[in-house]
Amino acid sequence: MSDNGHPLFEVENLKVAIDGNEILRGVDLTINEGEIHAIMGRNGSGKSTMANVVMGHPAYEVLEGSVKYKGKDVLELDTDERARLGMFLAFQYPMSIPGVTVAKFLHSALKARAEGGDVPVREFRVNLNKAMDLLGVDSSFASRYVNDGFSGGEKKRLEILQMFVLEPTLCILDETDSGLDIDALKTVAEGVNALRSEQRAMLLITHYQRVLNYVEPDVVHVMMDGKIVRTGGIDLAEALEEKGYEWIEQELFHDTDDATSAEAAQA
């Protein structure tokens, strides 16, 4: 774990509900500049809720807690303001925008970041082509409609391409590895590794340990029932791969057991 960076992203006691059901039940998480963290957990553990609420998805209600990015409370900000400050979410299920080409979409996003300033088309095209080359994406990609008729792998590649072009400081990748064949997974991982830098932090949300064979995280967290229940290094992911989530469940059960017996002893 590298601990020389400053905290970039701090989540404190975050409690979140959707339709009145509490999904996150007190999440604490700090990511320093330059670090890559992974959050692992089963479906329904609250991982995707975490990703969406951090970006301000309107369906979620924050009950308690805070989310800070560069020391600023982002829960007060609109989604687009968060994005313009450098936060980015790679979607698990990226939306298609029929009629809007990838090039136009990215150019619009850059223009939005330029705060009224201009983004010269020529320069943009050069950068886009460079990024597409790096990711091994065909040049026809730029003139296709955003995610419209894209395969699963193409959608995830486009999410990574956006990270290259928009250069966010905090990248949250929500199950970007799921549903990919090994080649697509490698491309995604190479992209993530290429973007790794001292200033940038990343949060990989994943179901499987597989992607961590290609991207080495500094910190691994396990989420269960809306809480982070274990935090460790890559060995934690490896243990999960070997023993499955039941192993942690059992440990937790024993913890609770111990606590209960401790309480009983005190009484």
Add this chain to the structure above:
Amino acid sequence: MTGAEAVRTITQAGNEPDWLGHWRLQAWESYEGTPLPDRVAHLWRYSEPQKFLIDKVEPLLPDGTKGRAIDQAAAMALSDKFSSEATRNLAGLLIQQDAQAPAFALEDEWRDAGVILCDLAAAVQQHPEIVEKHLGKQVPIEESKFAALNAALFSGGVFLYVPAGVEIGTPVHALYQSGQDLEAVFPRTLVVLEEGASAIMIDEYGTAPDASTNGASPRVIAHAVTEASVGKNAQLQYVNVQNWGTRTRSHYTQKIHLRRDAKAVSVGVGLGGLYNKTDVRTELRGDNAYSEMIGVLFGDASQHFDNHTEHIHVHGHTYSDLDFKVVLENSARSAYTGLIRIDVDAADSEAYQENRNLLLDKECRAESIPELEILNENVRCTHGATVGPIDEEQVFYLLTRGLSLRAAERIIVEGFFATVLDRIDDKAMHARLWDYVHGKLRTR
């Protein structure tokens, strides 16, 4: 002045031949003798026919007293409103204000090849045999009460004739600007493409400001007709842009007749007007005829749009595809009804129809009703319709990329229209259509 007198005035002013004078009078009688359409009859379920009556307004007459003389410099300035490089390249231009003699120009290359571009009044004088052969053949007096009204009182008008084998690669643009307050106007376009010919035409209706209304858009009733005859193996791209002022009521009838191996792409752009009804029909009357109909409609304020389309497959191995996109905001209303008819002899035909409606505000309403009459079972036919607001997940996706809510909605609307406009191959035409849509988007 009675209607019959108005007809006689037009006939005399244009020094029109007897057949035309007779036809106009017969049309006027038909108009007067035909009762208002029954609201239960399906074509008038969504609009009130009384709104299109002209008894409280003056018909526009080419008598030199009502119209403003057209100024060549003003005409050129109008053409300059499309000034981007991509849109400069035109084969011909015709600009008409009121019913006065229009300003028009046609590239020498096409004039030498026998192409005719002029107002209908001039065509009646100079090419009577072609006009007599085609005028009123696709949209006859019997078509409807209001089609008869246009036949009786049309003035000015646009005539495009392309002889056999001549292929015009760049667009011909006709711009009709009209309307003094409390006036009825009757634009009419006649397009004839002989065998193997091809043409791209943009026909735009607009309303010029009227000094008498202190800046408010003049109150105008417009009855417009377009008829096009597309010969064997000929290709027509016809774009009708309805950009009337905010207090115009417009009724528009369009019919395209396709012969064997002919192809038509008909694009309807609905932007202006207060109360609009449009009936557009393409008839596939020859083997292998091919028709695309594209609709782009963008309504705001309290605009009313009633659009009906028909694809009539008369012969076999014919293909039709309709894609009609509607965006509404404020309290605008749209009703779309689309008929596909496949006649008993039209085996092995294909017909597709899609109508999508995007509602940007809570108060706007859209209806979509497909109508299928399939009399031959050996065909492929699909239709689909959706009505709804912008997808919130799409908006969220764009917001997470830093676009403001406004920018996100705008890019979604642009994309929505792009899925139809991108079907237009011709670059100049494509750019011009975007000019229209962007013009309206800017007001949002």
